[in-house]
Amino acid sequence: MRCLKCRGVAAVEVRRHRAAYCAPHFLEFFEAQVHRALTTQRMLRPEERILVAVSGGKDSLALWEVLLRRGDDTTGLHINLGIGDYSRESRARTEEFARARGARLFVADLREEYGMDIGTLAEASGRSPCSACGLSKRYLFNKMARDGGFTAVATGHNLDDEAAVLLGNLLHWNMDQLARQAPVLEQTHPHLVRRVKPLYRTSERESAAYAILRGIDYVIEECPHSRGARSLLHKGVLNSLEAASAGTKQAFYWGFLDRLAPVIRAGGPPALHPCRQCDQPTTEEVCAFCRMTARAAARLNARTPSLP
Amino acid sequence: MKVRLHHPRRVLEIPGRQRVSRILADLGLDPEAFLVIRGDALLTSDSEVGDEDEIEIRPVISGGWADGAPCAA
Numbered sequence: 001m002r003c004l005k006c007r008g009v010a011a012v013e014v015r016r017h018r019a020a021y022c023a024p025h026f027l028e029f030f031e032a033q034v035h036r037a038l039t040t041q042r043m044l045r046p047e048e049r050i051l052v053a054v055s056g057g058k059d060s061l062a063l064w065e066v067l068l069r070r071g072d073d074t075t076g077l078h079i080n081l082g083i084g085d086y087s088r089e090s091r092a093r094t095e096e097f098a099r100a101r102g103a104r105l106f107v108a109d110l111r112e113e114y115g116m117d118i119g120t121l122a123e124a125s126g127r128s129p130c131s132a133c134g135l136s137k138r139y140l141f142n143k144m145a146r147d148g149g150f151t152a153v154a155t156g157h158n159l160d161d162e163a164a165v166l167l168g169n170l171l172h173w174n175m176d177q178l179a180r181q182a183p184v185l186e187q188t189h190p191h192l193v194r195r196v197k198p199l200y201r202t203s204e205r206e207s208a209a210y211a212i213l214r215g216i217d218y219v220i221e222e223c224p225h226s227r228g229a230r231s232l233l234h235k236g237v238l239n240s241l242e243a244a245s246a247g248t249k250q251a252f253y254w255g256f257l258d259r260l261a262p263v264i265r266a267g268g269p270p271a272l273h274p275c276r277q278c279d280q281p282t283t284e285e286v287c288a289f290c291r292m293t294a295r296a297a298a299r300l301n302a303r304t305p306s307l308p
Numbered sequence: 309m310k311v312r313l314h315h316p317r318r319v320l321e322i323p324g325r326q327r328v329s330r331i332l333a334d335l336g337l338d339p340e341a342f343l344v345i346r347g348d349a350l351l352t353s354d355s356e357v358g359d360e361d362e363i364e365i366r367p368v369i370s371g372g373w374a375d376g377a378p379c380a381a
């Protein structure tokens with residue numbers, strides 16, 4: 001297989017573009033895709049202070065690498081979820097990445113901040129670990145961005161993540177979630193920091209290839225809680241479709257953004273107001289994160305009265 | 309050839325010279341979900357792997373999700 005650009009030996013095939021690239025031209029292709037996402041979706045404004053959510057995995061570190069190379073004003077945020085060796089490895093890789101590049105990194109520890117790791121929080125609140133994790137991360141990204149004066153939060157969600165979520169939301173007709181699924185989640189309330197997903201144009205195979213070719217030492221092991229997750233089933237289904245017809249995932253997600261999303265969002269964003277307990281934006285009187293942690297703390301206290 | 313795999317971590321010995329596409333197919337692995345690495349280089353599906361080579365087959369699929377959003381970030 002030959003590189004589309006230079007006819008040298010190809011390193012990465014991008015079937016959905018009917019192309020293959022040598023290592024240097026693939027790096028150029030990937031960075032151009034991220035740049036295109038940032039510009040066409042108007043993700044960043046001049047003088048933007050970006051908080052990059054970094055897990056230590058291939059996507060978030062690849063994203064941070066591209067933003068650093070572009071010269072964007074970035075600070076990393078890593079959340080220690082307290083998931084045993086997986087969290088220890090993730091934190092170590094993230095800290096090493098930041099140290100090697102002289103990049104700023106904040107580390108938040110869920111157990112130190114709220115007295116519970118993800119496993120305990122999920123079990124005691126009655127949520128699945130993925131649900132407790134997703135809710136906690138979204139909450140902390142916004143809270144820490146707001147507290148730190150950042151104007152945007154960037155996450156490493158890629159084309160595969162977005163296509164799998166779209167499939168799941170369509171299968172269950174989750175209209176609220178469909179209305180919120182977008183590469184840019186605008187600031188619709190003064191307490192809400194804009195969220196952007198600059199990897200929405202690139203597949204996770206491409207972000208893994210980018211990370212490997214850039215020599216990024218990311219966590220390969222999977223979160224133990226994600227075993228059997230429905231997202232993996234949906235990704236498998238989409239990959240089967242992709243294998244039979246290259247470009248299916250891209251057409252599915254981009255088609256949604258072009259055709260269905262504007263119709264679903266025609267009613268405007270939901271009304272937000274500050275949470276009565278923590279001041280973070282919510283559609284309810286008390287936000288979902290405060291309700292989850294309160295429920296978990298109450299159950300734990302009922303079991304062990306000495307806990308705070 | 310020596311083939312290193314993940315989830316779980318293990319090493320297989322596969323005899324003879326083979327194409328990457330054939331190795332993945334014989335192992336029942338979806339080419340969309342894996343990258344094949346030899347040394348510092350990524351291999352495309354038509355690359356040949358020699359009997360004396362050592363390769364890594366690395367998964368690229370990650371994450372769980374709930375409440376309409378991926379937990380991975």
